[in-house]
Amino acid sequence: MTELIKEIATASPDETEAVAKEFAAVLCGEMVKKDTDNLFVALYGDVGVGKTVFVRGIASLICPDDFVQSPTYALVNEYRGEYRICHYDMYRITSEDDLESTGFYDYKNCIIVAEWCENIPFALPKSYYRVDISKTDDGNGRLIRIEKVTE
Numbered sequence: 001m002t003e004l005i006k007e008i009a010t011a012s013p014d015e016t017e018a019v020a021k022e023f024a025a026v027l028c029g030e031m032v033k034k035d036t037d038n039l040f041v042a043l044y045g046d047v048g049v050g051k052t053v054f055v056r057g058i059a060s061l062i063c064p065d066d067f068v069q070s071p072t073y074a075l076v077n078e079y080r081g082e083y084r085i086c087h088y089d090m091y092r093i094t095s096e097d098d099l100e101s102t103g104f105y106d107y108k109n110c111i112i113v114a115e116w117c118e119n120i121p122f123a124l125p126k127s128y129y130r131v132d133i134s135k136t137d138d139g140n141g142r143l144i145r146i147e148k149v150t151e
């Protein structure tokens with residue numbers, strides 16, 4: 001089942017961060033109810049569309065002291081604050097073995113936010129948030145669609 005949480009257009013990186021920060025409050029509300037399970041946020045969208053900017057917005061509420069940058073080479077960056085955020089870039093991940101070697105299956109009680117989930121359909125949990133970002137013009141326009149996917 002897919003439930004639309006929010007669909008909104010932004011006109012700047014700051015606006016995208018603000019949308020993500022508001023969404024982070026929803027994530028915190030869910031984490032309160034969780035025990036050891038992870039919360040998973042799957043990000044989709046082309047190169048340079050704003051996925052990392054969106055993660056920066058999430059972290060600005062939950063881990064405001066940490067510097068968010070693309071985990072392009074490290075594959076995963078961890079931020080610590082009110083909750084632990086594991087920020088993935090799945091761009092170079094093509095198999096379950098690749099993913100396992102990053103420690104993906106060992107994480108507990110954290111918020112996993114993953115860019116390039118196009119590459120890991122096999123690893124999506126039963127329930128997760130799906131965020132699609134797309135360009136709406138040649139400049140700074142973006143459309144952000146946030147959905148909650150459940151069984």
Ligand SMILES: Nc1ncnc2c1ncn2[C@@H]1O[C@H](COP(=O)(O)OP(=O)(O)OP(=O)(O)O)[C@@H](O)[C@H]1O
Nearest residue numbers: 010011012013016047048049050051052053140142
């Ligand atoms: N409305 C907007 N929302 C987000 N980013 C924007 C917006 N307008 C312009 N930008 C710019 O688009 C770029 C987005 O870069 P970002 O690294 O977040 O993309 P990405 O989707 O993570 O790319 P990659 O696939 O390489 O990881 C930044 O340079 C940002 O300043």
Ligand SMILES: [Mg+2]
Nearest residue numbers: 051052070115
């Ligand atoms: Mg990125």
